[in-house]
Amino acid sequence: MSVVINRLKYAILSHRWGKSEPTFQNLKPEGEGYKKLKEFCVRAKEYGCRLAWSDTCCINKESSSELDEAIRSMFTWYREAYICIVHLAQTNSLETLEKDEWFLRGWTLQELLAPLRMRFYYGPTWTPLTQNPNDKDDAKVVQALRRTTKIPGNDLRNFQPGPNRAWEKMSWAASRKTTRIEDVAYSLTGIFDITMTVAYGEGDRAFKTIHGRAY
Template sequence: MQLLNVHTLQLTTFCDRNVSDYAILSHTWEDEEILFEDICDAKKRSRKRKNGWLKVQRSFVQAMVVGYSWVWIDTCCINKSSSVELSEAINSMFQWYKDSSVCYAYVSDVTYEGGPSVQIVHSRWFTIGWTLQELIAPSMVVFYDNAWRRIGQRQERILAQKIVGATGLPDDMVTRLNNPWSFDLRTYLDRCSVSQRFSWASHRSTKRLEDEAYFLLGIFGVTMQLRYGEGSQAFFRLQQEILKDSDDQSILAFRHSTHHKHDLLAESPRDYHMSHDIRPIYQVDFPFSHGSTTTALSPFAKMLEIPLYLCPPAQAGFSERISWCFVL
């Protein structure tokens, strides 16, 4: 990854093994952002006249106050003219946010008036697909308003309650059980059902249709080749990648958001808007289960092979044997 030195404004490449402590910025893209080309051209004085320059500058100030020399900002730390670098960045971005020392969430459409009544969750920041991983992944997220006044940390009780209510995220994941640095995020996410994780994204949007899949890669711990131009096929490929490693049948617990669709797999995260309470089968105590609870799913190009439990119609006893069936 490439990090910006807050003192020299120079980009430095770090390998995974020697990355330094760094701050990271989460924000919504607006007009006149500072881009990679602006940073690389040291003689381009016009960058300081762009509206986005203040956002970069204030990120540097916040980092320097607590002693960090490095900052990562998506607008200017990725060479988007290189398809290889862009693919690496999108596949690694969740981990980069997770490894950061602190994430500054800049909500440019909020004016902080003090007190617990601040309506931060009405910000556009909470409707963008990419900011979902930026809310979940870092150990420490600090919110700032349009004048860079500190609103609060994600895990602070009053703010956390607003975030949980607006996003549907689990309370203990938002608060990190008051110990963000020892919280095992990967284990926690893997214990959430596939459909539940999709539901967190069901009310968020992206400019590019393919990004509906790409911004979820880190949340599911998978990587994919980027193919901009493939449209909704990207989300189909994401589900196939998930099925390669997961036996969670809740991936089928969706409702098509468009009436004319009858596909076996979902078309977009919007199809999971009613799936936030669905748990994985291993977290449910089935009184009728006997022996193995293996539920392996086998993905194919146009079908799924699925072993399913057949629930007996009787309300008592549950003595009937479990049968296997296949959904094509």
């Protein structure tokens, strides 16, 4: 991975999943999900990236070992991306960020914190939210993100993972939801910089494990 990072810039996508997302097994050029993927690749190219990574089609979720590796590595992948491109589907302004479901999901918390460079786009036309090449350098964007997430500006700009400030970090995730109950815990491992066994089916025991280790 380090060889690729040093030689090739890659963009990474953060988004809410729809009903017709392309997958590792089925990358058919049809449906809204494929259109979103295509637009993401266009934006990645504008940043000079020769590689683009999207979770729906770059992870073979039928392989338990690959899924385990992906979950353990997710924070690092987002941190080391040249640019994280965020697509918002339910808002079109800084004043209404809280209305977008992107800010209510579990996995998007680390996708917000990990990258050092982000760009927000919205709607079917992928309109940029600002004209800045990096929205994390925009004081107005950071202020709007602080209002929406209650996360301090320094953490939004340059978050450092670790087990410290556990109560505060837990509060950032408290109102967020995940499709599977285990992901409540798995989506926090990168934020706390801990390793745990990925075992879907263990239910809320996963959260009890991270709860004990974080504190």
